[in-house]
Every structure is written in C-alpha cells, then in structure tokens.
Amino acid sequence: MVSAMSLDDLYQEILLDHARHPRRRGEIGEGEALADLENPVCGDHVRVRLRIEEGRVKDLLFDGKGCAISTASSSLLAEYAEGRTVAELRESIARFTAALRGEGSLDEFVDSDLRALEGVKEFPMRIKCATLAWHALAQALDHAENKPAGTETNS
Amino acid sequence: MKTNVCCSFDSARALDIARGETPAPRSDFPALAQRVHDHPLVYLDNAATSQRPQSVVRAECEYYGSCNANVHRALHFLAGEATERYEAARRRVAEFIGAPDPREVIFTSGTTAGVNLVAAGWGRKFLQPGDALLLTEMEHHSNLVPWQRVARERGAELRFIPVTPDGALDLGAARRLLADGRVKLVALTWISNVLGTENPVSEIAALAHAAGALVFLDGAQGVPHRRTRVGELDCDFLAFSGHKALAPTGTGILWGRAALLEAMDPFLSGGDMIERVTLTEATWAELPHKFEAGTPHIAGVIALGAAVAYLERIGFDAITEHEAALNRRLNERLAEIPGLRVFGGAAPRIALVSFDVEGLHPHDLAQFLDSRGVAIRAGHLCAQPLLRKLGVNAVNRISPYIYNTAEEIDRAVAAVIEARKWFRL
C-alpha cells in the first residue's frame, strides 16, 4: 500500500502556466542549436540557443518537445538565465540539480518562480524531466565558450 | 501433439465480463488487491510485465525451501531432486509451445537473451558479407539492436518490412525484399508491443522459407496471449520472456530446431556447457546444455513450469475471448474522448492500445493516472524507430491481461477523462 500523494505538489499552478505558455520558446534549427539533449526514458527532447556578450547570456531560446514538468522547467530557467553571467549560471545549475537530488533546497532561488519545482523532489521518476533543460544549458555554455565570438550560430 | 492437461475451469461457459468475471481468479494474484495512493490498484501495464499468481510464487519458494541444490552436477539427493524439477519444467514448456523435442528448449534470462544467443551463435558463424537480414519497422529494440551489431560485424545488410498506416506489415514489400535470395534470416515480432498488431507469422514464414531464409520469432508479446504451436507458426526460432506470462523475472525460453541449434556455436561458454576440456581446448555438450553455461535460474525455471501450467489450466480460448471483450470495451470508451488518438488501425490486434491525447504529454497523463491508482505505461516503449514513424516521441499504453475486469477498463478511461479536466484541456 502506497500513501496518498498530491498531484498539486508536483503540478503547481505556476508550473502549469509555464507549461501551457512557455517563455523564450522558438524554433531552433538543427545547425543552430548549441545543445540538443534527449531524456532517454521518454524520448523528450530539448534544444538551446544563446549568445554570450561580455560574459552574460543573451537571446536565450529553448525548443523541443516535453512533458509539463520539462517544458515548465525550461521556461522558468530561460526567464531566470537571460542576462545572467556564465559563472553565476554554472553555479545555479549545480545548485539546482543538487537540490533536486535532495542535497539542498530551491529556497536559494529567492526571487524566482523556480521554487515551484521543489515538489518534483518527491517524484524521483520525474527529476530527469525537470533537469533536462539545465543539463542542456550547461552544455550550451560549454559550447558557446569554446567558440570564437560571432560563430555561435554555426552557419 | 495435443495437451489435455487442464480445463478444471469451466471454459465452455462464456465469461460475463460485465459481471466482473475474469479467466484468472483475482484472488490468485495478491498484488492486485492493494491500494495505491488511496485508490484500489488498477494494473494495466501487463505488456511490460504481468503479475504472478500464488502458485508461481509458491513454486519458486518451494525450491529454496526444499530441494535447493545445483542442477546437473552433484550425485547427492537434493541435486537429483532439483535436476528432476528443472528438467520437468523443460518438458512442460516444450509441450506448452508444441516443441517436438524438449532438447530444443533452452532456458535463458528472457527474450533479449534469446535474440542475442541466435544473433551471436548463428549470425557470427553463418552470416557472410553481402547476406541480408530482414526485420520489420515494428521491432522492440531487443529484436533490433543485436541484429544491427552482428550485421555490422559480418558485413551483412539490414532490410525492413514497412508498417502500413493500418499498423500491419506490408507483405507485398516483404516479397520484394526477399526476392533476390540474399536474405538469410527474417526476424520479426509475433505481436507488436506498441500497436498490438498480431502479425501473420506463418504467411511470412512461408515467404521466407521459399526464399531460403530462416525465421526468428520474437514471442515476448505473443506467447502470453495466444496458444503457441511452433509447428503452426512455422518459425525456426522462438524467443520469449517468462515475466510477461506470469513467471518470475529473469526467466525465458529460446526454442530452435534441433539441427540448427546443433550447427550453431555456443553463446556463453564456461561450466555445464562442455563435454571435454583440456587446458587449451573444449568440446561442447549436447543440446540443450550447450547453450546453458553456468548455474541457471533454477528456482525461476521451476516457477516458469508452474506459470505455464496455470495458463494451460485457464486455457487460451478463455484468454482470447476475455481479452477481445476487454479490447472492444477499451476502444469504444477511448473513442469517446476528444483529442485522443489510438495508434494502429484495422490490422488484427490483441488487447493492447497505445494512444496519445492532444495537449497532454504521455508522462503527465500517466502521472495523473498513477495518482488515481491506475498503472499504465508512458514513453517510447523500446521501439523508437516505430514511434518516429508514427511521428511521436512518446505514447501511453494500456495493456490488460487475464485478471483485469471491465470495471477496471472503465476506471482507467474515467481517469483519462478526469486528467483532461485537471490539465484544463
């Protein structure tokens, strides 16, 4: 017997809103993506595009197909990350993924709705859904930094 | 060879599914009686793995509690008992699938192991550069990836029978793909784990044999639902998993024609599969031991024998009839839901339905259903090439079995309807 669970903890109102109306979402062609990741469990898929200008992330865009959790997570992340420095984002990615693993909490993201993802912790099978966009952003940052300025879009 | 072991159940009288009758008494399956998230469990993920009846669990425990010993080795009493029960399970399975000779029944860890055994033992030895393997677009990764590897290794070509919009195999294309005589083996699934399509195996086998090709049948989804007669199916190899047919996980069967198995190389090597060993060489044991290196899953095999006995007692006539009734109900109810699309078409199908709901990702739907105690599968179902062809990343799948009731189908469908409201579609 398994105890009652609350779907409302997982799918908070804010998340459902982001899932239905994802921010910073647009079509990214295969050649334009700086990262292209799949969730092997379900085949969900996310692409990232961005530029780095004076050490800050600009024109961040996500594309892909995913469940409500992964779509909302990428939308919240996109809002959060735009304009922040690469160094700061790397730290945030580490903190976010650790928090979902149960090491720490999302309270540190004080003025972001990202805290609405806290409930995912109680659903181990969905943690990958929530972290997919974050891993993709980490990869995109690596790629962007390893390319000379102006060639990020890989034309 | 007809088996009349069974039928203590009254299979002559039609089951009344509206009254909740099931071919298998639900009380035989303790796991079904539990509550999940404060709702009675509705287990509809049987294509992934079935539940197990008490008799199977008991058979497994009995081995550990009584004749626990290794097989085929020691001279002591327990070893003799264990070996006798292990070999009795082999004879029982041989009868269950209509195999003429129990030596042709190899115990494996499951379907995947069976495919790998033949891909390595037959493919590495007999495939030549320029030969071809003919598969289908609806294969589970298990019946695809091992063939990809051996084809690459041997310089053989892979060909695929296309799936039609009806969810069937395109037999005209199969004929053309076989025409040049280069296909040495056709590997296909009996029943699709995504579409539920039941393929015309004997018809395809006739085409394959006429073109000089062998037939490897993936019976993972077929054997639990259909009476299996390897002679009528006309295949040369058949692999299936115990765990989708009431038996323990980690059990399975590879059946092959004796002459083929004898000509093949062993897959795993080591203890138990040898005849004579020197420091530099070894010769292989007779069938079936040549393919059963190492200590097998003895308890599991004995329990597999009990699972097969259970299925025979219920009878496949009752199983087929019950599942057809559930399938009708399931499809009728699903058709009433707006935005819901069922994959597959007019091709004959078992009670297994994959679908999606517009605006609702399969993971979210499955999560919602779980909160209502309803267990279904969501994802790519280990058939990424087929899902790509269907144009989706993931689907939902409902797959009932011999203990599911019409009421459970209704509860699952009601939960889908509720999910649409909950996610505000």
Ligand SMILES: Cc1ncc(COP(=O)(O)O)c(C=O)c1O
């Ligand atoms: C059609 C088909 N083939 C092969 C397999 C693999 O079976 P197993 O994982 O038991 O080896 C499955 C199980 O998911 C299946 O549905």
